[in-house]
Amino acid sequence: MALKAIKAGTRNDSGIVAAKELLAARFGERFQAGEAVRAQHTHTTTYIPAQLPDAVVFPESGAEVREIVKIASAHRVPLIPFGTGSSLEGHVNAPHGGISVDMMRMNRVLAVNAEDLDCTVEPGITREDLNTYLRDTGLFFPIDPGANASIGGMASTRASGTNAVRYGTMKENVLAVTAVAADGREISTGHRARKSSAGYDLTRLFVGAEGTLGIVTSITLRLQGIPEVISGGVCPFPTIADACNAVILTIQSGIPVARIELLDALQMKACNAYSNLNYEETPTLFVEFHGSAESVELQSRQFAEIASELGSTGFIWTTNPEERSRLWKARHNAYWAQKGLVPGAAILSTDVCVPISRLADCVAATQEDSAAHGLVAPIVGHAGDGNFHVGLLFDDKDPADVARAEAFVERLNARALSMDGTCTGEHGIGQGKMPFLKAELGDALDLMRQIKRALDPDNIFNPGKIFA
Template identity: 65%
Template sequence: MVQAIDMPRNEEGIATALGVLKQQFGDRLQTGQAVRDQHAHTTTWIKAQAPDAVVFPTSTREVSEIVKVCATHRVPVIPFGTGTSLEGHVNAPAGGISVDLSQMDQILAVHSDDLDCVVQPGVTREQLNTHLRDRGLFFPIDPGANASLGGMASTRASGTNAVRYGTMKDNVIALEAVMADGQIICTAQRAKKTSAGYNMTQLLVGSEGTLGLITEITLKLQGIPEAISAARMSFPSIDAACQAVMTTIQYGIPVARIELMDELNVRAANAYAGLDLPEVPLLLLEFHGSDMSVREQTEMFASIAEDVGGTDFAATTSTEERNKLWKARHDLYWATLQLRPGAQGISTDVCVPISRLAEAVTGAQAKAAELDLLSPIVGHVGDGNFHCLVLIDMDDADEVARAERFVAWLADEAIAMEGTCTGEHGIGQGKMPYLVKELGATTEFMSAIKGALDPLGIMNPGKIFGPRKD
């Protein structure tokens, strides 16, 4: 099991900062154990590390005030969105103040003609898309969980639509952020492109709260397609399914979603969602466009897939049927837990060049079998990203050790294939051991940037990098 890093606590500074913030925020500063534990909740096997207090700001100005107090007294600041991150991002290894941004949940502007909007960080993706629906617009990034958009920007989130619409880094135009000294900055204007200075927007996207707290986000939007078709197809093997994916991408078919479910996931989905899919590897797809282009895309994919052994092809434009399929996909975490009642699911992800996808997925299956682990695989395979959910008994030390070996092996294998140890979960605490393996000396320059922008080391310490050595 990945051990959470314990860092030295600044007891005097924490006590002083709590007193100052209590005067400023009153009941919006909470120190109760239950609230603190909730804000250390982590959906991994990393030990939870609670903050000393949780504060609920409602404006950028208040976030700035919090950070200034914490900087004055050298107290850690840990941003919190909805707590759905997967690598221990919200832990407080040195104690400190958790800044819960959920009350900053206003959609500030929608510029329909420019296809963009401005939101506060506590807005969730479902909230935004509900607001946009009547305007014929939507925001495409869909990590599955109803995550906050601030958290999604902070972890450079992705999801099922990434193959067509990209990830958060491709859909954030500008940010407002509070930096480590409490100063408020704006990284860009609303123009679709700029050559003005360093790309501070992209520096903060994916920085996991280690450089600043995001307090406002300008996002790209898309028009709701004229036609949407969902499709599914079964395959005799993972290799055949991956070959279909690779050929589809190489042919330039603009699929919106192309998701792989291995046979274990299909079995779980059948039981959990009441489906009757063949329990073999499956691809779920979605096509967006005009009526004619969607039909063409669907037919082209079916032809490609049949050539590599695909069977049981079915497509639908029915909203009800599409939603049923995608709900089953999004519920896979809960569905797969039923494969081994009482087990804990440990989710890890990697991403490889699409030409190595079949090798990576089949290799992961073989390694799990070798270690006698139950590890269903699902993937956003249009961009080479897949997830393993290792189902383990946390009271069985030997099984936990085997799971540790599997997660480490998978990260090393992806890096060896010129891929990455994490396609969308982020580094947090859990993936720190693999970052240097992947990027080498580049991490020294990352650390230098961290030191320059956060010289006191108060911004979400113990994430991405190890503890400061000074």
């Protein structure tokens, strides 16, 4: 578990001093070494202990990133790419010290190709800012991890979110990237064609690499047309099994649901309190459909019939934008709602993913586990793809409570793997999931290490992540 596994790595103090002097001279006010700035560039939304970088640099172009990488490479100094800091597994910690590379000033839209439904952006732009920019084109970028994350961070962690059941994850929606390699070259992994058989799939290598293979400087993305009509609704069920079976039947029936989120009874209680709602505090699906007025109405009726057969007390749906926005804002605030269940407690937000046919079994067993050990652990999940999150609340000052939390997470990951699932559907590995990656991948982990050594022989890119 992460609290046991995360240790400070071996520091290259002389190299760090030399690199800091060169970067300070080159970047002036865009190089900061004050403690407050360094503290802002480590973890803030997770229980994983903070490990501060030695300084922060703010590049404004790919050319400047190349300069930073060349300096770091020459002195063997770690570089930790930073977007908005919303990741949850210690991705932006600096266990070996080094330089945090804040990409948020590289936030331009470089090109929009409306006819081809794609765009190219710099990594620092956030998903909300991108969609604001795209609004007048009639297009949008559909990947929605909840937080207003940077596109670069989303690509690096292979993010997904509430829309993944219809639109896929970052893996399916990144066409190409440019990235600065360890020798200072800026490489391109592809072009804008929708498919290619040209050599190794380097795009997919960088998507999900968590900044360990290079620093991404631009991303080419697939876009979608903004739907004519969007309907959303809330559907309570007597049990978790009923709700999960409704998800399975909906997908098997070919109903093109855009979002289908599962919240257990405890999560519904938290959302009601935090977001001032008045829904039943029972296992619930939040559902959304995209399309024409006729297709959305048909899909909503078909889903309502399935839900009724499985014991739902009623599917309440609407096409009113304000009502839908209120519903999904509550869903996106689930993390903060969870914290309100036990004021002052630390929260360990973790995720697993299983085949949807095993989702009900995995969620039910996880609830039984938390109840048996007296833990407060609300569950919310992307039910359409078998991914769910547990927000475990505990006292991080009490060693016994920390041990209980760590043991729970170990059992959760073992349970998911035993059901042919994965230790993480979208959080990524970072530091927090490292202990479970070997159990999941076996000898394939050695091949990943070989790729890392080949592309980053001096281990300067985000060291201490994915691999111990």
